[in-house]
Amino acid sequence: MQKIAIDMDEVIADSFSKLCEIYCEETGEELENEEESLYRFLEKGGKKTLHAYPHREGFFRNLQVIEGSQQVLEQLNKKYKLYIVSAATEFDLSMNDKIAWLKDHFPFLGWKQVVFCGDKSIIDADFLIDDHVKNLKGFNGKGYLFHAPHNIKESGYERVRSWKEVEEIFL
Amino acid sequence: MQKIAIDMDEVIADSFSKLCEIYCEETGEELENEEESLYRFLEKGGKKTLHAYPHREGFFRNLQVIEGSQQVLEQLNKKYKLYIVSAATEFDLSMNDKIAWLKDHFPFLGWKQVVFCGDKSIIDADFLIDDHVKNLKGFNGKGYLFHAPHNIKESGYERVRSWKEVEEIFL
Numbered sequence: 623m624q625k626i627a628i629d630m631d632e633v634i635a636d637s638f639s640k641l642c643e644i645y646c647e648e649t650g651e652e653l654e655n656e657e658e659s660l661y662r663f664l665e666k667g668g669k670k671t672l673h674a675y676p677h678r679e680g681f682f683r684n685l686q687v688i689e690g691s692q693q694v695l696e697q698l699n700k701k702y703k704l705y706i707v708s709a710a711t712e713f714d715l716s717m718n719d720k721i722a723w724l725k726d727h728f729p730f731l732g733w734k735q736v737v738f739c740g741d742k743s744i745i746d747a748d749f750l751i752d753d754h755v756k757n758l759k760g761f762n763g764k765g766y767l768f769h770a771p772h773n774i775k776e777s778g779y780e781r782v783r784s785w786k787e788v789e790e791i792f793l
Numbered sequence: 794m795q796k797i798a799i800d801m802d803e804v805i806a807d808s809f810s811k812l813c814e815i816y817c818e819e820t821g822e823e824l825e826n827e828e829e830s831l832y833r834f835l836e837k838g839g840k841k842t843l844h845a846y847p848h849r850e851g852f853f854r855n856l857q858v859i860e861g862s863q864q865v866l867e868q869l870n871k872k873y874k875l876y877i878v879s880a881a882t883e884f885d886l887s888m889n890d891k892i893a894w895l896k897d898h899f900p901f902l903g904w905k906q907v908v909f910c911g912d913k914s915i916i917d918a919d920f921l922i923d924d925h926v927k928n929l930k931g932f933n934g935k936g937y938l939f940h941a942p943h944n945i946k947e948s949g950y951e952r953v954r955s956w957k958e959v960e961e962i963f964l
């Protein structure tokens with residue numbers, strides 16, 4: 623059975639919206655277009671502040687689920703060996719939150735299917751679906767770049783824009 | 794550079810002594826020989842109780858370090874790509890504790906060198922040092938069985954009895 627490794631943030635868990643939410647709370651600004659406004663904020667040098675948010679306990683506990691991921695993963699789980707592989711060890715207080723979140727939203731996945739790491743070159747799988755080119759680069763199997771606001775200018779990897787597209791490729 | 798994956802519990806972190814400590818606290822018994830007494834306890838059906846301890850928050854936070862592991866890992870870290878690979882996802886509340894413990898006792902290892910998983914067959918490394926045959930079985934590289942009270946009857950893997958022996962093999 624082929625193994626598919628699947629990233630969490632921006633692939634099944636919407637951490638970008640949570641960043642925007644905290645940004646609004648802390649700046650008092652309202653975002654009309656989240657992507658554009660957040661990038662303006664980054665350009666103004668807000669990157670350091672933004673980087674601090676995911677280090678807070680609770681940040682990853684109540685994220686929204688990326689559309690379609692539950693239904694497609696449940697189907698993929700019957701035909702492939704699925705692993706959720708999140709580069710979470712950078713965030714000391716994230717992992718207990720992340721596993722609780724997975725239990726809430728992906729109850730059909732067991733604890734043996736979860737991997738928290740820092741460097742995905744340690745992962746032995748056939749496919750990796752990830753929104754970061756840095757993770758796909760070190761990976762030995764075939765990588766798919768999951769579309770996200772921060773990777774729109776990246777090329778070199780097959781891009782998937784939605785879980786509908788993932789479904790079409792794998793099922 | 795070759796990759797070595799190294800387990801945590803009973804390999805670099807002494808969770809067995811912590812189990813004995815809690816056992817004594819909760820039963821009021823004193824253990825003369827920890828190994829023997831703990832096995833008597835298991836035989837009397839205490840396994841279920843014992844299994845609950847590592848699920849408690851804080852269990853993995855203050856474990857003693859296995860003798861010699863710090864010195865040898867610091868040397869190995871210069872010649873190999875080292876990864877700490879712990880089957881921790883079974884224990885929902887363990888991972889924040891485990892990463893904090895690693896920072897305290899192995900400050901020369903970075904967060905990119907830490908992996909928390911459930912199934913070690915997902916790990917792509919040349920060597921795995923682990924006290925559980927179940928982890929070595931699914932692993933694709935060469936496995937070394939790190940001596941521990943629970944694995945004394947196991948065979949089929951090269952056994953290492955101490956970090957001194959690991960040092961002799963790898964350095």
